[in-house]
Amino acid sequence: MTDAEATTARAEAPPGLLIVGLGLIGGSLAAGLRASGFGGRITACDPDAGELRRGLDMGLIDAGSTRLAELAPAADVIVLAVPVLAMEGLLAELDALNPGLKGQAVTDVGSTKATVRDAARRVFGRVPPTLVLGHPIAGSEKSGVAAADPELYAGHNVLLTPEADTDAEALARVRALWQACGARVLEMDVERHDAVLAQTSHLPHLLAFSLVDTLARQDARLDIFRYAAGGFRDFTRIAGSDPVMWRDIFTANRDAVLASLDDFEAGLARLRAAVEAGDGDAMLAAFGRASHARRYFESLLNKTSYQTEYAMQSQSQVTYRVRPGGSARGRVRVPGDKSISHRSIMLGALAEGVTTVTGFLEGEDSLATLQAFREMGVAIEGPSQGRVVIHGVGLHGLKAPSGPIYVGNSGTAMRLFAGLLAGQSFTSELAGDDSLTKRPMNRVAEPLRAMGALIDTAEGGRPPLTIHGGTPLAGLYYDMPVASAQVKSCLLLAGLYAEGETRVREPAPTRDHTERMLGGFGYPVARDGDTCWLEGGRRLTASPIDVPADISSAAFFMVAAAITPGSDLTLEHVGINPTRTGVINVLKLMGADLELIDEREVGGEPVAEVRVRYAPLTGIDIPAEQVALAIDEFPALFIAAANAAGTTRLRGAAELRVKESDRLAAMADGFATIGVEHSLHDDGIDIVGRGGAEGPSYGGGRIDSLGDHRIAMAFAVAALRAGEEVVIDNCANVATSFPNFTELARRIGMGLEVQGPETESHHEP
Numbered sequence: 110m111t112d113a114e115a116t117t118a119r120a121e122a123p124p125g126l127l128i129v130g131l132g133l134i135g136g137s138l139a140a141g142l143r144a145s146g147f148g149g150r151i152t153a154c155d156p157d158a159g160e161l162r163r164g165l166d167m168g169l170i171d172a173g174s175t176r177l178a179e180l181a182p183a184a185d186v187i188v189l190a191v192p193v194l195a196m197e198g199l200l201a202e203l204d205a206l207n208p209g210l211k212g213q214a215v216t217d218v219g220s221t222k223a224t225v226r227d228a229a230r231r232v233f234g235r236v237p238p239t240l241v242l243g244h245p246i247a248g249s250e251k252s253g254v255a256a257a258d259p260e261l262y263a264g265h266n267v268l269l270t271p272e273a274d275t276d277a278e279a280l281a282r283v284r285a286l287w288q289a290c291g292a293r294v295l296e297m298d299v300e301r302h303d304a305v306l307a308q309t310s311h312l313p314h315l316l317a318f319s320l321v322d323t324l325a326r327q328d329a330r331l332d333i334f335r336y337a338a339g340g341f342r343d344f345t346r347i348a349g350s351d352p353v354m355w356r357d358i359f360t361a362n363r364d365a366v367l368a369s370l371d372d373f374e375a376g377l378a379r380l381r382a383a384v385e386a387g388d389g390d391a392m393l394a395a396f397g398r399a400s401h402a403r404r405y406f407e408s409l410l411n412k413t414s415y416q417t418e419y420a421m422q423s424q425s426q427v428t429y430r431v432r433p434g435g436s437a438r439g440r441v442r443v444p445g446d447k448s449i450s451h452r453s454i455m456l457g458a459l460a461e462g463v464t465t466v467t468g469f470l471e472g473e474d475s476l477a478t479l480q481a482f483r484e485m486g487v488a489i490e491g492p493s494q495g496r497v498v499i500h501g502v503g504l505h506g507l508k509a510p511s512g513p514i515y516v517g518n519s520g521t522a523m524r525l526f527a528g529l530l531a532g533q534s535f536t537s538e539l540a541g542d543d544s545l546t547k548r549p550m551n552r553v554a555e556p557l558r559a560m561g562a563l564i565d566t567a568e569g570g571r572p573p574l575t576i577h578g579g580t581p582l583a584g585l586y587y588d589m590p591v592a593s594a595q596v597k598s599c600l601l602l603a604g605l606y607a608e609g610e611t612r613v614r615e616p617a618p619t620r621d622h623t624e625r626m627l628g629g630f631g632y633p634v635a636r637d638g639d640t641c642w643l644e645g646g647r648r649l650t651a652s653p654i655d656v657p658a659d660i661s662s663a664a665f666f667m668v669a670a671a672i673t674p675g676s677d678l679t680l681e682h683v684g685i686n687p688t689r690t691g692v693i694n695v696l697k698l699m700g701a702d703l704e705l706i707d708e709r710e711v712g713g714e715p716v717a718e719v720r721v722r723y724a725p726l727t728g729i730d731i732p733a734e735q736v737a738l739a740i741d742e743f744p745a746l747f748i749a750a751a752n753a754a755g756t757t758r759l760r761g762a763a764e765l766r767v768k769e770s771d772r773l774a775a776m777a778d779g780f781a782t783i784g785v786e787h788s789l790h791d792d793g794i795d796i797v798g799r800g801g802a803e804g805p806s807y808g809g810g811r812i813d814s815l816g817d818h819r820i821a822m823a824f825a826v827a828a829l830r831a832g833e834e835v836v837i838d839n840c841a842n843v844a845t846s847f848p849n850f851t852e853l854a855r856r857i858g859m860g861l862e863v864q865g866p867e868t869e870s871h872h873e874p
């Protein structure tokens with residue numbers, strides 16, 4: 110055998126594993142490996158012969174000894190599962206048995222990494238290349254090998270902190286060990302590890318130990334505990350943890366723990382002051398932020414939300430499988446209007462007084478806006494069943510957020526915030542997800558700069574945006590080059606803070622929710638033809654808002670009913686603001702049987718029930734003036750076109766290329782997959798429909814929604830007239846605008862199954 114062959118053989122043979130310290134952590138590693146079918150020999154060294162006996166009896170180890178020298182030389186991989194302060198002595202013993210740890214991959218499980226690294230440097234003069242420091246983020250308040258659990262690491266993170274010269278083979282071996290137990294292995298540097306763990310693990314343990322100790326001292330007979338409620342139990346579970354281990358951790362990670370304790374004490378002092386002063390708003394703001402953050406954390410743990418998917422870079426996990434055929438019948442109310450929901454939070458926060466919102470969209474986009482205001486110190490109750498109560502702080506009452514404002518997938522939030530934040534005294538940063546980071550922001554940055562704002566963008570005018578505070582704004586007359594309600598609204602919001610008049614002319618009418626809502630909050634906005642304007646420096650007064658159902662979400666079901674023979678579907682309480690009804694106008698021009706019932710005005714916005722029954726559709730040239738009025742509904746309208754007789758032509762819609770995806774290209778790709786004849790143009794598309802013919806209008810196939818909610822929902826609806834199953838990948842983002850889409854789709858008779866984490870209702874209380 111050559112040297113190279115010997116190395117390969119060593120790498121491939123099941124390694125001999127030695128666990129030093131056979132407690133809960135080491136024992137669970139052995140148990141997890143055994144359960145995974147690990148073929149190597151597992152030995153353990155522990156000063157407690159009783160623990161070794163238990164490990165043998167439980168079948169976790171093949172051999173055990175209290176003497177390291179009996180086991181270490183034969184081991185390929187050694188895991189040091191002892192308290193951090195015992196590491197140095199152990200490393201010295203290993204060095205004596207095998208100087209420099211040559212040929213042995215050694216790792217540890219200590220909760221702090223700098224001390225272990227320092228210990229290694231003292232013993233070896235450097236961190237030996239085969240020593241890979243690590244930390245499984247799993248554990249329990251239990252200790253001892255008897256509590257070993259083969260599932261302890263499944264789905265948990267293991268953090269490894271390799272050095273620049275760490276041996277690749279040793280790293281791969283350690284990685285493979287944890288992965289075999291079902292863990293997710295991540296790498297980070299030692300300093301970051303220690304700072305993060307001080308905040309997320311060490312501080313909460315310190316607090317739990319302290320609370321229990323304080324109460325126990327006050328009541329020596331421990332009577333209190335007899336009456337302790339669930340809150341006490343939840344908060345203090347970790348105070349049952351191993352005292353020696355935790356003494357070592359606090360000794361080892363002293364500086365990072367003290368820094369996080371300082372932050373905690375400052376926060377506690379603020380809450381104390383609020384309680385003392387009976388400052389309900391301050392309490393609500395802190396509790397609201399915390400409660401929302403805790404729910405977000407919960408959704409991360411349960412992997413239920415879009416943002417989780419984003420964080421894990423695994424959006425493709427949510428896949429829709431839609432059976433061909435199905436019906437579109439019944440009555441449904443789709444969730445609240447996204448555009449109005451964003452604005453309700455923004456204006457409610459900037460108003461004086463308390464604004465109650467009903468019908469609020471609990472989708473990821475509008476929730477991001479809500480969270481951003483909490484981070485700027487606004488007390489917000491809810492959302493609970495669409496009800497949100499906003500304790501307005503006035504135009505000048507926002508506080509600087511402590512970090513970047515993350516608006517996820519929402520172009521509306523980023524562009525409207527840009528205007529609003531340009532008027533603040535503090536500097537802020539706006540960031541978004543991958544999709545949003547590709548979208549153009551110069552359309553707002555440039556006119557805002559013309560008003561005097563100081564704004565930095567990333568290359569090419571993309572997010573993130575830094576908006577420098579404290580710069581005076583002056584009113585502007587802006588002739589918008591594109592018809593965009595987001596740009597118009599951004600400038601009007603900046604105009605609230607500007608000296609003089611801010612005027613915006615739009616090349617085509619766009620949604621006017623900002624103007625209407627400002628009016629409803631007592632802030633006059635004037636309009637003459639295509640131009641609207643306001644004067645800076647006035648005040649907003651709180652006013653209740655009833656958010657109608659979102660016509661952009663309803664559009665998917667309108668099209669579903671319009672293309673499905675035998676359908677009869679009523680959509681309740683739909684917002685039919687004339688600047689949003691392009692979808693109704695276009696469907697009617699195509700011959701749809703669509704009726705508006707009980708038209709009425711609710712809180713300044715017109716609403717109606719929309720009843721749609723099947724009627725044959727005909728292809729049309731979409732009138733140019735309908736483009737801005739139906740801008741978000743084109744993915745759905747294209748599906749109507751694919752089911753109409755003849756060709757439907759759209760032009761003047763280049764804006765579709767800069768939405769959550771390039772919607773012209775995304776729809777064309779999907780059509781190519783399912784077999785719909787079309788030709789793509791720079792600013793539009795021609796779609797040749799097979800409507801009128803017998804049977805299905807097209808086939809099926811697997812489509813990538815590109816993470817765009819509207820592409821995903823459009824192709825789900827397409828399946829109603831497909832000949833085969835339509836499978837749509839990358840659907841997690843549907844939760845941004847339509848969190849219960851799949852439930853309602855099934856209710857009207859669509860055969861939609863979800864694979865991967867369900868995206869629905871994780872925000873329900």
Ligand SMILES: O=C(O)C1=C[C@@H](OP(=O)(O)O)[C@@H](O)[C@H](O)C1
Nearest residue numbers: 448521592593594595596740741
């Ligand atoms: O102002 C708004 O709430 C919106 C305006 C539109 O964007 P543009 O202004 O970019 O056309 C629309 O596509 C978006 O979904 C919501």
Ligand SMILES: C=C(OP(=O)(O)O)C(=O)O
Nearest residue numbers: 518519520521522741768
């Ligand atoms: C374009 C959309 O939203 P936004 O621009 O807010 O991301 C949309 O919802 O279709």
